[in-house]
Amino acid sequence: MARKKPRVHIVGTGTIGEPLVYLLTEQRKEIGLGEVSFYKRTPLVEEVGKVKRMVEVGAVFSAGEDKFPQFKELGLHPMLTHQQALERADVIIDCTPEGNKLKEKYYLALSQKYPKKGFIAQGSEEGFGVPYVWTVNDKCLFGRFIQVVSCNTHQLVCPINTLIIKHEGIENLKNGKFFIARRGSDISEDKVNPGVEAEAAKEKYRQYGTHQAYDAARVIQTLYSRPISIPIHSQIIKVPTQYMHTMLFDIEIKSPIHYKEALARLEANPLIVFTNLKSTNRVFDRARNTSKARGRILNQTVFYKPSLDVSEDGTHIRGTCFTPQDGNALLSSVAATLWLLDPATYKEKMKVFDKFLFTEVV
Numbered sequence: 001m002a003r004k005k006p007r008v009h010i011v012g013t014g015t016i017g018e019p020l021v022y023l024l025t026e027q028r029k030e031i032g033l034g035e036v037s038f039y040k041r042t043p044l045v046e047e048v049g050k051v052k053r054m055v056e057v058g059a060v061f062s063a064g065e066d067k068f069p070q071f072k073e074l075g076l077h078p079m080l081t082h083q084q085a086l087e088r089a090d091v092i093i094d095c096t097p098e099g100n101k102l103k104e105k106y107y108l109a110l111s112q113k114y115p116k117k118g119f120i121a122q123g124s125e126e127g128f129g130v131p132y133v134w135t136v137n138d139k140c141l142f143g144r145f146i147q148v149v150s151c152n153t154h155q156l157v158c159p160i161n162t163l164i165i166k167h168e169g170i171e172n173l174k175n176g177k178f179f180i181a182r183r184g185s186d187i188s189e190d191k192v193n194p195g196v197e198a199e200a201a202k203e204k205y206r207q208y209g210t211h212q213a214y215d216a217a218r219v220i221q222t223l224y225s226r227p228i229s230i231p232i233h234s235q236i237i238k239v240p241t242q243y244m245h246t247m248l249f250d251i252e253i254k255s256p257i258h259y260k261e262a263l264a265r266l267e268a269n270p271l272i273v274f275t276n277l278k279s280t281n282r283v284f285d286r287a288r289n290t291s292k293a294r295g296r297i298l299n300q301t302v303f304y305k306p307s308l309d310v311s312e313d314g315t316h317i318r319g320t321c322f323t324p325q326d327g328n329a330l331l332s333s334v335a336a337t338l339w340l341l342d343p344a345t346y347k348e349k350m351k352v353f354d355k356f357l358f359t360e361v362v
């Protein structure tokens with residue numbers, strides 16, 4: 001008898017969950033998946049269209065059994081209870097801000113009952129599992145729990161990995177300074193923030209500044225078997241835009257390199273896309289018009305090319321990058337899912353998603 005195709009269940013249908021439902025459902029045949037289901041927690045009249053569209057592309061709608069009557073009143077028909085979907089799935093991708101809480105509530109017990117099941121959480125859910133960024137620390141994946149780190153951590157790790165770790169190694173990093181301007185809210189949200197907001201320093205992140213560099217260091221540390229020094233520091237403010245984050249960096253290295261070499265290293269990474277557009281508004285606009293992934297940019301960073309600057313002595317590399325926060329971590333969730341299903345074939349299957357990557361934002 002043919003082996004049943006693996007099932008994936010996505011918990012949460014917000015900024016991250018919804019596009020992931022589309023990516024996995026629409027590519028499921030090409031990557032050998034069976035059912036892709038999702039859990040919508042709250043019955044909301046304004047989200048009826050969203051649920052319908054995900055069902056239309058073939059995703060299976062699950063809800064809490066107690067919420068079935070309210071969803072039915074809205075004209076929505078859950079096919080599974082959330083509990084059924086959790087039990088059936090081979091991989092569960094948590095796309096809520098409460099991954100660790102739900103790990104305690106559901107996932108740990110499920111993992112004991114079904115030791116082969118895999119679990120993924122998003123963002124800054126430290127302690128959920130191996131902190132992971134696609135193409136950076138794949139060789140360090142182990143176990144059944146993976147934390148796909150935040151969008152800004154993807155952004156921060158990407159140039160360090162591309163310029164240094166992949167070449168001379170982290171030992172060549174003397175000092176990395178990262179300044180992040182965060183978007184105030186997502187375009188899917190009604191929140192507004194009229195001014196620039198500062199962030200208070202936290203004792204926990206003292207060495208690294210904020211959680212973004214702290215998490216980046218956790219990702220990089222997985223690459224080494226002994227504790228290593230990772231001299232990076234981030235600072236952050238929130239700015240009144242809904243479009244994208246922006247990151248400025250100044251990486252100081254021990255062995256100097258030439259501008260041309262820095263550019264070549266960045267160009268060699270297909271997860272980095274260059275642009276000559278100097279504002280997030282314009283980058284966002286071009287992506288909305290040309291993205292093959294429902295307006296999202298799945299590259300880890302959009303690098304403003306004219307900002308690339310290498311000091312005369314070759315020891316400082318500086319630049320400004322735009323962060324497609326609602327897209328740049330999605331491929332890490334896809335890769336983690338496919339790795340949990342079969343570490344031997346996941347890299348080959350990830351090629352299916354190359355077609356969604358921007359090669360330029362013009």
Ligand SMILES: NC(=O)c1ccc[n+]([C@@H]2O[C@H](COP(=O)([O-])OP(=O)(O)OC[C@H]3O[C@@H](n4cnc5c(N)ncnc54)[C@H](OP(=O)(O)O)[C@@H]3O)[C@@H](O)[C@H]2O)c1
Nearest residue numbers: 012013014015016040041042095096097122123151325326
């Ligand atoms: N937004 C970004 O750009 C971004 C980027 C990278 C990573 N992340 C991370 O991704 C995660 C999700 O963020 P998001 O921006 O997608 O959030 P979001 O847009 O606010 O959506 C959250 C979703 O999770 C559901 N949810 C919340 N608490 C839940 C619970 N206890 N049980 C079940 N469902 C629950 C909500 O369901 P209902 O609305 O139906 O109640 C909603 O569908 C966070 O960890 C975040 O840090 C976000």
